[in-house]
Structures are given as structure tokens and as C-alpha cells.
Amino acid sequence: MDLAPEELQFLSIPYILSESISIPQRSPKAFNLITVAxxxxxxxxxxxxxxFTPPILNQLESHPLADPAQTHHEWTLLxxxxxxYLIFLFAFSLLSTAAVVFTVASLYTSKPVSFSxxxxxxxxxxxxxxxxxAWIALLMFVYDALLIAFLFMFFIAVDTQNIVLSFLxxxxxxxxxxxVHVYITALWHLASVVSVLEPIYGLAAxxxxxxxxKGRINMAFILILGYLAICGVIGGIFGSLSLFYYVCKSYHHQGIDKSALQDHLGGYLGEYVPSIQMENFDA
Structure with a gap:
């Protein structure tokens, strides 16, 4: 970040990543508070x-109730x-983006930096x-419609054994x-930065x-693919925590009462849950 503006165009991806990692060290208090808040x-x-969502969803799909009203109630709650959750995710994603971009820009321009x-x-x-x-959401709606249309076309081609159509x-x-998906993601993130750092936003950004x-699409693709890969690894690690729970239970020779577990999960959806002690989960 201490380089002259005309020299920034020659930065490589490893240098960008190493510089990005070192940025929080320039104002650790502000970045720590942003991280915590x-x-x-x-x-x-x-x-x-x-x-929590996948187990509950699996239970609803694999164990439908005979009472349609109760089933409708559970789906409504979910x-x-x-x-x-999406509202919370959307709000905090934008807030985090705004905070980080503004703070990094303040450091770059030598402005005072603080959480307040x-x-x-x-x-x-x-x-x-x-x-x-909002504009990206509209663009993604068009993208999803095209993707669904071609997926539908692909399944029809496979079902009819049309090799040429299925390949296309x-x-x-x-x-x-x-x-397209990676490009839209790069466009979105870069436009978000532009809208914070320049006096334009929306379609202009x-x-x-x-x-x-233009001219930096390859670098953007590598960064976005790396970002998506890291998200995928983190998601896999999060999912492995559930499996790790069963591994620990097995290591301590503790079985799992699936009926009790189903009742416990149903409690999150407002179902009637009998009075069950935690020990009942152990076989």
C-alpha cells in the first residue's frame, strides 16, 4: 500500500494476499472491534x-406427519x-463490507482510523x-432462470438420449x-468497493x-475461485462438526437414541416434546 499509484498495476496475487493479511496490523484495535461486532x-x-437447518429439514422430509395442519405449521416456522436468517445475513454482510472497505481506504489515505x-x-x-x-440480485435472478432452463434442457436431453443436445x-x-457466476461475483464485490470509494453507486458503479x-479478469477469476474454494472448505468443516459429534459419542461408547433425537429436533419446530432427560440420548 506504500507503493506509488502507477506501480500498483504490477502487483501479483501473492503480494496482494500478503498485503491484505498485513492490513489489520496497522490498526489492530479498529479491526478487532469490527471483527467482534x-x-x-x-x-x-x-x-x-x-x-441446525439440515437435520431439521431432513426430519421434515423423511418423517412427514399425518396431520397436514401440523406439517404446514412446521414448514411455516422453518x-x-x-x-x-437471510435478512440477518444480508444486513451483516453489507455492514461488514462497508466497515472493512471504509477502514482500509482510510488507512490508504492516512486518515485517522477508529471503530467509532x-x-x-x-x-x-x-x-x-x-x-x-439490488441490481446484483436482479442480475442473479436472470442468471438463475437461464441456469434452471438449461438444467431442464439437459435432463430432457439425457432422458431422450439426445447426445448432441445433452453435450451442448x-x-x-x-x-x-x-x-458467468464467478464474473458476477467479481463484478459485485468490485462494484461494492467502487460505490464506497467513489462518488457513484448503482448502475454507474x-x-x-x-x-x-478489463485486462484483469484472469486475476479476478483466481481471487474469486480461491474465495469460493475457501468458503467451500469452511462449509465442509462446519458440516464435519456434526459428524465429529457422533465420532466422540462412539469413542466414549455412547449410543444415540434416534427417536429421542427426532423428538428433540422437533422441539425446535414447535412440536410436542415429551419430558426427556439428556441421558435418554445415550443408548
Missing amino acids: LIFPLSFAILAHSL LTFEFF LTISAIPKVFKRLFTIF AFMVILVLLLG MKKSYELL
Whole structure:
């Protein structure tokens, strides 16, 4: 970050990553408070969602109740939880982005950096990021519609044993997943930075992001693919925690009462749960 502006264009990906890692060391107090106040709640919400939602969803799908009203009630509770989770995820994602981008820009321009200054700037920055998010959401809706259409075409081609059509549909799906999706992600993140650091936002910021990506698309693809790979690894680790629980139970020769566990999970959905002591989970 101490290089002249004209020299920044020659930075390599390893240098960008090493410099990014060192940035919090320049204002550790501010970044620690941002992490505790914004990033940790976001991470814990994602962790809780990944741990609790799949078992409950699997129970609803594999053990449907005879009472349609009760089933409808349980699905309503689950969807309500998902709705508020997405709102929380959306809000804290934008808040974290705004805080980090503003703080890094302040360090780059040698402005005073503090958590209070960052928080005071967030309300104005949030509107800009929300506008970017709205346009990206619309773009992703079109992307998802195309992806679903070609997936449907691919399944029809496989079912009818149309080799040519299935191959073409598969190639388009591959391009959409590995090309278009990654590009939209890069466009979104760069446009978010542009909307914070420049006096433009919305479509103007997206256009500027599109122009800035020219000539640096390969670097953007590597960074975004690395980001998605890390997210995938973290998601896998989160999922492995559930399996690790069963490993520990087995190591201590403690079985699992699946009926009691099903009742326990059903309690999160408002089902009637008999009075069960924790010891009942052990066979």
C-alpha cells in the first residue's frame, strides 16, 4: 500500500494476499472491534444455520406427519426462520463490507482510523451498498432462470438420449457455473468497493466495475475461485462438526437414541416434546 499509484498495476496475487493479511496490523484495535461486532455474528449465524437447518429439514422430509395442519405449521416456522436468517445475513454482510472497505481506504489515505469513525460512516455507505445489492440480485435472478432452463434442457436431453443436445446443454451449464457466476461475483464485490470509494453507486458503479475488470479478469477469476474454494472448505468443516459429534459419542461408547433425537429436533419446530432427560440420548 506504500507503493506509488502507477506501480500498483504490477502487483501479483501473492503480494496482494500478503498485503491484505498485513492490513489489520496497522490498526489492530479498529479491526478487532469490527471483527467482534460485525464479522463474528455473521460467522456464528452461518455456522448455526449450517448445523441446525439440515437435520431439521431432513426430519421434515423423511418423517412427514399425518396431520397436514401440523406439517404446514412446521414448514411455516422453518421458512420464517430462513427468512429472518437471510435478512440477518444480508444486513451483516453489507455492514461488514462497508466497515472493512471504509477502514482500509482510510488507512490508504492516512486518515485517522477508529471503530467509532467507521460506525458513523456506515449509514451513508449502507445505502450505496444496498443499491448495488439490488441490481446484483436482479442480475442473479436472470442468471438463475437461464441456469434452471438449461438444467431442464439437459435432463430432457439425457432422458431422450439426445447426445448432441445433452453435450451442448452441459457445456452451457459449465460456462454459467464456472464463468458467468464467478464474473458476477467479481463484478459485485468490485462494484461494492467502487460505490464506497467513489462518488457513484448503482448502475454507474457496476459500469465502472465492468471497466476496471478489463485486462484483469484472469486475476479476478483466481481471487474469486480461491474465495469460493475457501468458503467451500469452511462449509465442509462446519458440516464435519456434526459428524465429529457422533465420532466422540462412539469413542466414549455412547449410543444415540434416534427417536429421542427426532423428538428433540422437533422441539425446535414447535412440536410436542415429551419430558426427556439428556441421558435418554445415550443408548
